[in-house]
Amino acid sequence: MKTIDLEVERRSTRGKNSARQTRAGGKIPAVVYGAGKPNVPITVDRKTLSDAFRNGAGENAIFLLKLAGSDQSRHAMIKEFQRDPLSRKTMHIDFVRVLMDAKIRVSVPIEAVGTAIGVKVHGGILDFVTRQVEIESLPGNIPAHLPIDVSALEIGDALRISQIPPIEGVEIVDDPDKVLVHVVHPTQEVEPVAAAEPAAEVTEPEVLKKGKAVEPEGEEKEK
Structure with a gap:
């Protein structure tokens, strides 16, 4: 970096x-x-x-x-x-x-590369489950993002942290089984986001x- x-x-x-x-x-x-x-x-x-x-x-x-x-x-x-x-x-x-010569731990955003087959051909939806991954590296080796290729994903497929391509000088210390993205059927119910309560006046x-x-x-x- x-x-x-x-x-x-x-x-x-x-x-x-x-x-x-x-x-x-x-x-x-x-x-x-x-x-x-x-x-x-x-x-x-x-x-x-x-x-x-x-x-x-x-x-x-x-x-x-x-x-x-x-x-x-x-x-x-x-x-x-x-x-x-x-x-x-x-x-x-x-x-x-x-x-600069001591490793630190930070969270780095993931970046999807390509268009999933399940989205392009079958009309599915690419759903992000995890957007940040914890890594450990020297400060100068911290990547701006972690790219993941989603182009081969069909409906029902998922990518996990363990499938992130290795980057020299960077160690992923997050849960390898954690799901990053998956492709869901367009008719599949997505858990609704609760409506926000009317905010009180913020002064702090x-x-x-x-x-x-x-x-x-x-x-x-x-x-």
């Missing part, structure tokens, strides 16, 4: 008012933690980060955080971020340090976590 350079600035002030001023200036409050090092409060330029994701940075992107005005840099991944429930703008980011930020985050010590999330 390609490493993305991202310039960051150190934050000298904390608190809600400071965080609001930071966001008003087009930057996102953030913190870097982990690897036995002290927490470092930083800011990230909102547009620069958005451009990185627009240009293909995936959910497991490895960033090389470069501290402005110094020669300090550190590899890190986004572990958690907060979004405003109304505007959907990112309000705060947690970066966790990663060592939405927190989106990726895996089991290491909790940053002493760093309060600014709202």
Whole structure:
């Protein structure tokens, strides 16, 4: 996986008012933690980060955080971020340090390749059962996705995790018997999704976590 350079600035002030001023200036409050090092409060330029994701940075992107005005840099991944429930703008980011020579576990999305015969010829439906698979690898070897060829699937056929083609440097640590996709008959009943209850007014930020985050010590999330 390609490493993305991202310039960051150190934050000298904390608190809600400071965080609001930071966001008003087009930057996102953030913190870097982990690897036995002290927490470092930083800011990230909102547009620069958005451009990185627009240009293909995936959910497991490895960033090389470069501290402005110094020669300090550190590899890190986004572990958690907060979004405003109304505007959907990112309000705060947690970066966790990663060592490029130490293996880590992450969840990687699967990607179906081809069109199943059961869909193309017999009108079946390709139903995704599992969309993320847990892997272990060095940070630089994390794939953006895991491709699975579904073109030979007839109605009633399924693909399991054990059938994912091997990728050099990547170990799949998920349940090998877990079903990824299967082709079902178009008249087969699909379990309905329960209708969502009317949502109460949301005032708290939405927190989106990726895996089991290491909790940053002493760093309060600014709202």
